Amino acid sequence: MMESVIDVVLSGLILGGLYALIAVGLSLQYGVGRVLNVSHGEFIMLAALATFSLYTVAGIHPLLAVAVVAPLLFVIGFALDRTIFNDLRRTSIDQDHFEGRSLLVSFGLLFVIQNVMLSFWGAGLRGYSILNTPVTILGHRYGLNRVIALVVAVTASVAFYLFIRHTRLGKAIRAAAERPDMAEALGVNRRRVLAICFGLGAGLAGLAGALYSMMFDIQASRGIELTVIAIVVVVVGGLGSITGSLIGGFLLGLVIALVNFIEPSLSLVAFYLIFVLVLLIRPSGILGRQIHAD
Amino acid sequence: MLISTILREEKPALVAIPVSIVALAFAPSVVPESIGISLITVLMFAILALSWTMFSGPTGFVSLATAGLFGVGVYVSAILRDFLPIEVLILIGGAVASLLALAIGMLTLRLKGVYFILFTFGVASLIRSSVAWWETNVNGTVGRHVSGASNEVIYLLLLIIFAVALVGGFLLRHSSPGLALQAIGENQEAAEHIGVNITKLKVLTFAASSALMGMTGAVMATRFRYVDPSIAFNPLFSFLPVVMAILGGLSRLYGPLIGVTILVVLQEFLIREYPYVYLLIFGLTLVAVVLWLPGGLVELTQRLYIRLKIQWIKMRMRITRFRRIRQADRR
Numbered sequence: 001m002m003e004s005v006i007d008v009v010l011s012g013l014i015l016g017g018l019y020a021l022i023a024v025g026l027s028l029q030y031g032v033g034r035v036l037n038v039s040h041g042e043f044i045m046l047a048a049l050a051t052f053s054l055y056t057v058a059g060i061h062p063l064l065a066v067a068v069v070a071p072l073l074f075v076i077g078f079a080l081d082r083t084i085f086n087d088l089r090r091t092s093i094d095q096d097h098f099e100g101r102s103l104l105v106s107f108g109l110l111f112v113i114q115n116v117m118l119s120f121w122g123a124g125l126r127g128y129s130i131l132n133t134p135v136t137i138l139g140h141r142y143g144l145n146r147v148i149a150l151v152v153a154v155t156a157s158v159a160f161y162l163f164i165r166h167t168r169l170g171k172a173i174r175a176a177a178e179r180p181d182m183a184e185a186l187g188v189n190r191r192r193v194l195a196i197c198f199g200l201g202a203g204l205a206g207l208a209g210a211l212y213s214m215m216f217d218i219q220a221s222r223g224i225e226l227t228v229i230a231i232v233v234v235v236v237g238g239l240g241s242i243t244g245s246l247i248g249g250f251l252l253g254l255v256i257a258l259v260n261f262i263e264p265s266l267s268l269v270a271f272y273l274i275f276v277l278v279l280l281i282r283p284s285g286i287l288g289r290q291i292h293a294d
Numbered sequence: 295m296l297i298s299t300i301l302r303e304e305k306p307a308l309v310a311i312p313v314s315i316v317a318l319a320f321a322p323s324v325v326p327e328s329i330g331i332s333l334i335t336v337l338m339f340a341i342l343a344l345s346w347t348m349f350s351g352p353t354g355f356v357s358l359a360t361a362g363l364f365g366v367g368v369y370v371s372a373i374l375r376d377f378l379p380i381e382v383l384i385l386i387g388g389a390v391a392s393l394l395a396l397a398i399g400m401l402t403l404r405l406k407g408v409y410f411i412l413f414t415f416g417v418a419s420l421i422r423s424s425v426a427w428w429e430t431n432v433n434g435t436v437g438r439h440v441s442g443a444s445n446e447v448i449y450l451l452l453l454i455i456f457a458v459a460l461v462g463g464f465l466l467r468h469s470s471p472g473l474a475l476q477a478i479g480e481n482q483e484a485a486e487h488i489g490v491n492i493t494k495l496k497v498l499t500f501a502a503s504s505a506l507m508g509m510t511g512a513v514m515a516t517r518f519r520y521v522d523p524s525i526a527f528n529p530l531f532s533f534l535p536v537v538m539a540i541l542g543g544l545s546r547l548y549g550p551l552i553g554v555t556i557l558v559v560l561q562e563f564l565i566r567e568y569p570y571v572y573l574l575i576f577g578l579t580l581v582a583v584v585l586w587l588p589g590g591l592v593e594l595t596q597r598l599y600i601r602l603k604i605q606w607i608k609m610r611m612r613i614t615r616f617r618r619i620r621q622a623d624r625r
Contacts, residue, residue, distance in 0.1 A: 036408050087585060096407045100356060103408055104540070104584045107533065111577025115570040224529075228419065231412060239408075269427050272420035279413045280401055 008257050014146050016253020017153035021211065022226055023233035023245040024157060025204030031240035032177040032197040034095060035085055035102040041227030042113040043202050047073055047209025048218045049121050055128055062130060062214050063148075070206035077202025080109075081195040089194075110224065117220040127217035149211040156207055157246050164242060173197055177240070232275040238285025247286060307464060307547065315457050322449055331445060334517065336558045337452040338510055342535040343542075343550035344459040345506040348466055349499050350536075351544040352475040356411050358532040359398060362418030363391040363504045365527035367511025369425060372438045372521045380443060384451065384512045391508020392501040394421075399497035415532070422527035429523065437522030440515050451513045459506050463547050471495060537580050543590025552591050 026040045047069045054065040085102055092098035135144050164170040175183035176193045184190045212218065212226075237248025252274065259270045278285065318337075322330040342360055350357050367387035374383055402413050429435055466472040474495055477485035486492050515521055534557065535550075542553030557576065564572035587594060 036412075084581065084585065099408050100354070100411070101584050101588075103411060104356070104536075105581050108577045108580030108584070111573050111580070115574040115577065119570045119574075235412065265427055265431055268423040269420070272416055272423055275416045276413065276420055279405065279409060279416060283405060283409050 004261065008261050009254065010142070011260075012254035012257030013250065014142065014150045014253070015257055016250035017150040017157075018208070018212070018215070018249075019229060019233050019253050020157055020246045020249025021153040021204070021208045023230040023237070023249050024160060024242060025201035025208065026227075026230040027234045027237070027240065027242050027245035028204070029198055029201035030234065031242060032173055033081065033085065033194045034099055035081075035106065035198065036099065036231075036239075037106045037109075037198075037201065038103065038227050038231070039106045039109040039113055039223075040201070040205055040230050041223035041225065042110050042117070043073055043077070043205035043223075044209040044212060044226050045218065045220060045223035046113060046117060047206040048213035049117060049126065049209075049220065051210040051213045052126050052128060052218060053121075055130070062210055063152075066207055066210040069210055070203045073206035073209075074199040074203035076199075077205075078195050078199030080202075081198035082191075085198065086191060086195070110227070114220060114223060117223075121220050123220060125217045125219050128213075130214055143215075145214045149215055152207075152211060156204070160204070161242065161246070169193075169196070229271075232271060232278075235275060235283075235285055236278050241285065244286050251286075304464075304468065310548075311460055311464060315453070315460070318453055318456075319450075322446065330449070332558065332562050334445065334449055334452060335562070336554060337449070337456050338514060339535060339538060339554045339558055340551055341452065341456050341459050341506055341510045342531065343539045343554050344456075344463050344547075345503040346535045347539045347544055347550050348459075348463055348503040349475075349496075351539070352472065352479045353496065353499075354479040355496075356536065357414045357500070358411055358529075358536070359395070359414035359418045359504075360507055360535055361527050361529050361531035362414075362421045363395060363507040364511040364514075364531050365418075365422065365425075365523070366391050366394055367508035368515040368518070368521055368526035369511075370508070371512040371515035372440045372526075375440050375515065380447070380451070380513070380516060384455075384509045387512030388505035388509040391511070392505035394508075395501040395504030396497060399500045418527065418529070418532060422523050425527070426523040437520055437525070439520055440518065442519045443516040445517075448513055448517050452510065455506060455509050455513070460547070462502075462506075466499075467547060471499070475499060534576075537576060537583075539590075541579060541583050541590055543592030543594075545589060546592045549590055549592040556591075 022041075022044060025043075026037060029035050029037045029040070050069050050072070051062050051065045054060040054068065055062055060068075084105060088101050088105060089098055092101060130145060135142060135147055164173060172183065172188045172193050173196070175186070176188055176190050176197075180190060183193075233248045233252055234245050235248075236252055237244030237246070252271075255274065256267055256271065259267045318333070321333060325333070342364065346357065346360055349355065367390070370387040370390050371380075371383045374386065378386075398414065398417055402410055405413055429437075466475075474485065474490040477488070477490055478492055478496065482492060511526070515526075518525060535554075538553035538557050539550035540553070541556065542551060543549035557579075560575065561572055564575070583590065589596075
């Protein structure tokens with residue numbers, strides 16, 4: 001009994017770390033820029049496929065490839081916000097109008113990115129094995145790559161949290177999220193901050209994608225599954241709350257690990273059930289709408 | 295709205311609706327068979343886009359539950375096909391879909407904006423994954439074979455549902471409930487203050503339009519012949535009608551139909567050989583329309599029409615001025 005509890009908790013934490021990392025970028029993009037970017041999973045998959053190609057073609061280690069892939073995605077995200085979403089923000093009547101329109105545009109981006117990937121990499125399953133020597137934790141064996149992914153995910157999340165909480169840019173981001181007009185009056189260049197946020201969200205997707213490719217087989221059409229995971233985590237944690245999405249990620253990881261332990265075939269059903277129930281019972285999620293931690 | 299006003303103001307529509315339905319009824323016997331099969335796809339998406347627009351157009355609540363409601367109809371038909379005639383299946387499919395929509399509608403009253411969009415998407419995915427789980431773990435199958443119906447029968451049935459959707463959409467636009475829906479879309483609080491029963495109206499419209507989606511699903515099951523959850527609940531059934539409707543324009547009844555025709559023609563040309571290109575174009579269209587053409591093609595043609603008219607008036611003014619000068623010269 002104790003053994004299985006430990007097993008469920010550990011695999012829940014590993015899953016949760018990945019969920020949190022997948023979700024935190026989306027959370028940032030929605031929390032500050034109010035763009036519910038449903039093409040987030042596509043960004044992750046793009047990074048995963050790029051990492052795969054860098055490793056199999058050029059022989060670059062995935063943990064090094066991150067240094068190329070993540071900045072590249074940052075640039076793509078930054079440019080997208082500067083052009084498309086900035087335009088939308090300018091021409092929308094109010095916040096709700098903008099959110100609806102940007103959601104539709106990101107659905108469009110989903111199809112664009114997905115089909116660019118499909119034409120480039122094809123529809124097949126891709127994968128490589130690296131660092132998959134088993135390590136033993138508390139008497140249970142896990143792949144080294146999963147443990148590394150968990151460590152990187154937690155480190156990145158904590159680093160990001162500290163960045164948002166303590167640096168000058170982080171404070172500007174929080175200010176722009178909470179009181180846009182006031183932040184602007186105090187000299188925050190809101191357009192730039194928003195573009196940086198969207199870029200950071202995409203960059204975090206890049207990091208998540210590189211790690212994801214180390215752990216699972218990847219496929220160009222699977223991005224949407226990741227988007228759904230990210231959205232569920234973000235909604236559970238509270239739309240727009242970064243701390244919430246970290247907590248939500250681990251919470252959901254534990255729940256899914258538990259469901260996997262009891263009845264693996266129900267995990268997808270459980271996933272959507274949690275999503276729908278959270279939206280119904282507490283649409284604001286665990287931590288409500290806030291960008292900082294209290 | 296009074297019948298006399300409809301008669302006075304909507305003469306083109308009163309002619310166009312019956313004429314287009316009669317024309318579509320005779321189309322399969324005139325055009326080659328391959329186009330006749332494409333017409334089935336056109337009708338299917340036309341019904342989905344029209345019924346999506348009935349609720350989401352005026353209210354601005356973007357629903358992504360279409361795949362779920364359509365898929366429920368498909369499954370009703372797939373399960374009961376061997377026991378009941380197809381006409382009855384259509385009615386049951388419609389009824390089940392509208393009951394489901396009724397439940398969704400009642401549950402989502404508090405949700406606004408992105409929460410509503412996410413919820414409808416979540417419900418459609420929940421139904422899909424639940425059906426998939428049920429089929430594999432309880433029935434021990436992935437998909438089901440459905441005994442097919444002939445293309446003529448499928449076409450005729452879809453045409454009848456399409457006619458209902460078209461007339462229903464027309465009546466909705468010209469009735470007080472339709473105007474009240476419009477009011478909800480523009481300002482929900484204000485609509486409530488002038489006495490619109492928001493809850494009832496939204497839920498009933500959603501349920502009624504969903505019945506059409508379920509009915510279409512029930513017919514299409516006999517066209518697919520083999521269904522599994524990834525076919526019946528394909529998320530594209532949620533997305534395509536939305537993009538088609540927005541591309542055409544929501545402000546007119548015929549707007550979505552324009553979008554449907556364009557994208558289905560594009561699909562028929564591209565999907566076999568270049569499926570990725572088709573969906574790429576589809577995505578770019580969505581981005582471009584939301585960014586630059588919020589009113590869709592309907593608005594674009596109206597703008598062009600007005601510009602042409604202004605040019606025409608200017609030209610006539612120039613001609614009259616020219617004539618006057620010439621007459622003055624002669625004198």
